[in-house]
Amino acid sequence: MELHQLRYFLAVARSGSFTRAAEREGLTQPTLSQQIRRLETALGLPLFERLGRGVRLTPAGQRLLGHAQAVLRELSEARQALEALRDQVAGGLSVGVIPTILPYFLAGRLEEFLRRHPAVEVHVVEEVTDRLLEKLTAGDLDLAIVRLPVRRPHLVCSELLREPLLACLPPGHRLAGLPQVEPRALEGEPLLILRDGHCLRSQVLALCRRSASRSQDILETDQLASITALVASGIGVSVLPAMAAVAAGGCILRPLSSRAWRRVGYVRLPRRYVPPAQTAFTQWLKELGREFSRHLERRWGGIRSPNSRAPSLTPTKS
Numbered sequence: 001m002e003l004h005q006l007r008y009f010l011a012v013a014r015s016g017s018f019t020r021a022a023e024r025e026g027l028t029q030p031t032l033s034q035q036i037r038r039l040e041t042a043l044g045l046p047l048f049e050r051l052g053r054g055v056r057l058t059p060a061g062q063r064l065l066g067h068a069q070a071v072l073r074e075l076s077e078a079r080q081a082l083e084a085l086r087d088q089v090a091g092g093l094s095v096g097v098i099p100t101i102l103p104y105f106l107a108g109r110l111e112e113f114l115r116r117h118p119a120v121e122v123h124v125v126e127e128v129t130d131r132l133l134e135k136l137t138a139g140d141l142d143l144a145i146v147r148l149p150v151r152r153p154h155l156v157c158s159e160l161l162r163e164p165l166l167a168c169l170p171p172g173h174r175l176a177g178l179p180q181v182e183p184r185a186l187e188g189e190p191l192l193i194l195r196d197g198h199c200l201r202s203q204v205l206a207l208c209r210r211s212a213s214r215s216q217d218i219l220e221t222d223q224l225a226s227i228t229a230l231v232a233s234g235i236g237v238s239v240l241p242a243m244a245a246v247a248a249g250g251c252i253l254r255p256l257s258s259r260a261w262r263r264v265g266y267v268r269l270p271r272r273y274v275p276p277a278q279t280a281f282t283q284w285l286k287e288l289g290r291e292f293s294r295h296l297e298r299r300w301g302g303i304r305s306p307n308s309r310a311p312s313l314t315p316t317k318s
Contacts, residue, residue, distance in 0.1 A: 001039060001042050001043070002039075003071070003072070003075065004035070005035050005036070005038065005039040005042075006039075006068040006071060006072060007025070007072060008021065008025060008027075008032055008035050008036060008039075009036060009039060009047060009061075009064065009068055010065075010068055010069065010072065011024055011025050011032075012032070012036065012048065012055060013057055013061065013065055016054050016055060016056065017053065017054055017055065018032055018033055018036075018055065019053075036048065043060070043064070045058070045060035046058050046060065046061075047060055047061035047064060048061055086276070087276060088119070088276060089117045089119065089120060089276045089277050089280045090117075090119035090120060090276075090277060091119070091120065091121070091275060091277050092120075092121045092122075092123065092277075093120055093121065093122050093123070093142050093275075093277050093278060093281055094122075094123045094125065094140065094141045094142050095122060095123070095124050095125070095141065095142065095143055095144070095145065095281070096124075096125045096126075096127060096132035096135060096136065096141045096143070096144035096145070096146075097124060097125070097126055097132075097144070097145045097146075098126070098127070098128060098129055098132065098144075098145070098146050098147065098198070098199065099126055099127075099128070099198070099222075099223070099224075100147075100194070100198065100199075100200050100224055100241060100244065101145055101146070101147075101243070101264060102124070102126050102145075103224075103247070104241075104243040104244050104246065104247065105145070105243055105264070105288070105292065106124075106145065106288075109288060110122065110124070112284075113280075113281065113284045116280075116284070117277065117280055120277045120280070120281070122281070125141065128197040128198055128199070129144075129146045129147065129150070129198075129199045130197065132144040132146060133146075133150065133152060133155070133267070136155070136267065136268070136269060137152075137154075137155075137269070139269075142268065142275075142278050143266045143267065143268040143278065143281075143282065144266065144267050144268075145160075145264070145265070145266045145285070146199070146264075146265070146266070146267060147199045147200070147203075147262055147263060147264060148263040148264065148265045148267075149263070150267050152267070154269070154270070155267045155268065155269060155270075156267065156268050156269070156270050157265055157266075157267050158265050158266055158267075158282070158286075159263055159264070159265040160264050160265045160266065160285055160286060160288070160289030160292075161263075161264050161289040161290075161292055161293045161296075162261045162262070162263050162264070162293075163241055163242040163243055163261065163262050163264065163292075163293075163296055164242050164255055164256070164260065164261060164262075164296070164300055165203070165204075165207065165239050165240065165241060165242070165256055165260040165261065165262055166239065166240050166241075166242055166245065166253045166254060166255055166256065166300075167181035167183075167186065167237065167239060167253070167254045167255075167256055168227070168228065168231050168237060168238040168239060168240045168248060168251050168252075168253055169181075169231065169237055169251065169252040169253075169254065170231050170232060170233070170234040170235075170236075170237070170251065170252070171232075171234075171250070171251075171252060173237070173252060175254065176252040176254070178254060179254070179255075180254060180255050180256065180257040181254045181255070181256055181257065182256070182257050183207045183208055183209070183239075183256055183257075183260065184208075184209065186208050186237055186239075187208060187209065189236060189237045190218075190219060190235065190236030190237065191204075191208060191218050191219070191236060191237060191238065192218075192219045192220075192221065192227045192230050192231060192235065192236045192237065192238040193205065193218060193219075193220060193227075193238065193239075194220065194221065194222065194224070194227070195220045195221065195222055196220075198222075200241065200262070203260075203262065204238070204239045207239060207256065207260055208239070219235065219236055224240065224244050224247065225247055227240070228240070228244075228247060228248045228249070228250070228251050229250075231248075231250075231251050232248075232249070232250030232251050233250075239256070239260075240253070241262050242296050242299070242300055243292070243296070245299070255300060264289070266282060266285060268282075
């Protein structure tokens with residue numbers, strides 16, 4: 001029994017004629033008659049009694065009539081519900097974010113997205129990049145906001161912004177009076193960095209030309225807030241992403257002169273169908289990235305948009 005056969009059966013039942021039913025369904029009369037015969041064969045009972053040029057339902061046809069109407073009505077309602085869901089921004093969304101981005105870029109602004117789309121439930125997971133990518137690949141996350149690039153060819157990546165990296169110095173430090181700091185000038189200084197597993201760690205070590213094996217002058221922690229507190233107390237120096245400047249009270253921040261940048265973006269699995277909630281969230285992230293770039297430009301100057309040349313990094317007056 002096929003759905004189109006039930007539709008043809010109802011058309012004949014309503015019109016009382018194979019000819020009129022075929023015209024309404026856009027078929028030839030022999031084709032419609034053949035489909036009705038196949039339905040009768042599948043059911044093992046005749047559905048119509050032929051009367052001259054018209055037809056009427058047999059007892060089996062009368063019994064089938066209500067069921068066929070209910071089936072096609074349910075199908076129509078299901079199709080309408082799915083079409084509404086296709087355009088409705090609703091449902092759950094799991095978002096992973098690395099610890100050096102979540103507090104400074106997303107946390108204070110997520111409520112804005114939820115106000116726009118109150119039917120969306122956002123679940124946020126904070127983890128280091130490798131663990132987020134594992135969760136993403138396993139299907140436990142819809143997308144992850146991380147530092148780019150990500151060396152996973154099976155993932156779709158989209159850049160949101162590029163931000164300068166800043167030298168973070170204690171008050172009165174010998175480099176604090178400079179408009180810019182050369183990373184090599186940080187050699188020999190006690191360096192405060194994040195523990196292994198944080199992507200910012202390798203970038204800072206590369207900038208300062210240090211090996212992780214040279215740990216005698218490197219202090220490690222899990223939180224940027226701990227780093228800024230230690231720098232402010234004079235324990236050492238560090239390198240911070242510009243978005244973390246808001247939490248660096250008591251520290252002196254200076255742009256690095258080596259055109260050091262961090263690329264921030266989101267990654268997701270390739271999907272034939274992207275739910276409206278995820279599409280709305282990524283569009284909002286792009287708006288947020290543009291807004292954040294303008295803020296960084298006003299504060300630090302020289303913010304680089306994707307695919308542009310690297311400008312100089314001189315802080316603007318605020």
